[in-house]
Amino acid sequence: MKKNLLCCALFGAMALAQSASAQDFDDRWYVSGGLGQNFQDSDRGTRNDLFGTLGLGKFISPNWSIDGELNYQNPQFPGNDLLFSQYGASVDARYHFLREGRNWWPYVRMGLGVQKAEEEFNNFPNPNSPGQREDTMLAANLGVGLQGDYDRVSVRGEIGTRVAFDDSSVVSPDSDRFTDLLASFTLLVKLGDLAAPVEPAKEEPVAQQTCADLDDDGDGVNNCDDKCPGSAAGQAIGPDGCPVPLTIDLKGVNFDFDKDTLRPDAEAILAEAVSILQKYPQLKVEVAGHTDSVGTDQYNQGLSERRAATVYNYLTSNGITADRLVGPNGFGESRPIDTNDTAEGRARNRRTELNVQN
Numbered sequence: 001m002k003k004n005l006l007c008c009a010l011f012g013a014m015a016l017a018q019s020a021s022a023q024d025f026d027d028r029w030y031v032s033g034g035l036g037q038n039f040q041d042s043d044r045g046t047r048n049d050l051f052g053t054l055g056l057g058k059f060i061s062p063n064w065s066i067d068g069e070l071n072y073q074n075p076q077f078p079g080n081d082l083l084f085s086q087y088g089a090s091v092d093a094r095y096h097f098l099r100e101g102r103n104w105w106p107y108v109r110m111g112l113g114v115q116k117a118e119e120e121f122n123n124f125p126n127p128n129s130p131g132q133r134e135d136t137m138l139a140a141n142l143g144v145g146l147q148g149d150y151d152r153v154s155v156r157g158e159i160g161t162r163v164a165f166d167d168s169s170v171v172s173p174d175s176d177r178f179t180d181l182l183a184s185f186t187l188l189v190k191l192g193d194l195a196a197p198v199e200p201a202k203e204e205p206v207a208q209q210t211c212a213d214l215d216d217d218g219d220g221v222n223n224c225d226d227k228c229p230g231s232a233a234g235q236a237i238g239p240d241g242c243p244v245p246l247t248i249d250l251k252g253v254n255f256d257f258d259k260d261t262l263r264p265d266a267e268a269i270l271a272e273a274v275s276i277l278q279k280y281p282q283l284k285v286e287v288a289g290h291t292d293s294v295g296t297d298q299y300n301q302g303l304s305e306r307r308a309a310t311v312y313n314y315l316t317s318n319g320i321t322a323d324r325l326v327g328p329n330g331f332g333e334s335r336p337i338d339t340n341d342t343a344e345g346r347a348r349n350r351r352t353e354l355n356v357q358n
Helices: 002-018 264-279 297-317 343-349
Strands: 030-039 049-059 064-073 084-096 104-121 131-150 153-164 176-192 246-248 285-289 326-331 350-358
Touching: 030 064, 030 153, 049 176, 064 104, 084 131, 104 153, 264 297, 285 297, 297 326, 297 350
Parallel strands: 285 326
Antiparallel strands: 030 049, 030 176, 049 064, 064 084, 084 104, 104 131, 131 153, 153 176, 246 350, 285 350
């Protein structure tokens, strides 16, 4: 039963070690071999003896290591050739008190294992003398030590104790355990090469944004050049970021001299303007009427208002709601677009415009 428990502990420790991730510590497996002095419990009555160890282990975190270790010693009783052989296996955890920049450090050890005892004793006058007792028992390890690391190899110097819970000794029938003092030196050889450190991904420098990269009001003009940073959505914007007046071209919607009635050719042009306004329902326009310079200012003002009203009425009668129209406004002869010195220029000045307001 004790052997089964040890096997489970050993496999569990190895699985834990295997699953540990190596990110900021050396997690290579290592093999170890050690030699030391076993100061035997005086209740055994045996001489102190050398012992040897073989092991396999690894660090599972920056401070913890796990080792599976075999040990063997074969002490002799004084005054005769009888032996009290002891050998076993253990799983040991060590906590390492590391300090940055130093390649040696102290540690503490704790572990559990099993020990096999083969005790020879004087069985005279039995012809099978000497007799031999064989038994397996639980053992516990405690110790302290120093470890030095030198890249591929490490060394350990350790002092500890092993308690073997042996309650069937022939030479010491009243004992239920033996406590041995152990002093040892162990060499560890690391297997494989240390994984190359993972270089952190270099972040590309983020370009500093300037006003030339920003357009807070979304009008298509960067903040550096935008003289009107609060432009409303849908406005026509000039290169300086400010709203610019737009006019829906009603070229051809001209009036006969001193008339405010639409000519047949003008209705076709206005029909196209209605189509534009229906396609862009967010547009709001001013209906503005103009005249040439023939006549008095007062007369021309009234005539321009009547011409604007003619176009206004056409638009509303063809589905353009009044809330999208500003006016009708008349400007008389105050805003000519051509000379009033020629018949052709005066004809162009007798016009009506739709000026976009947003």
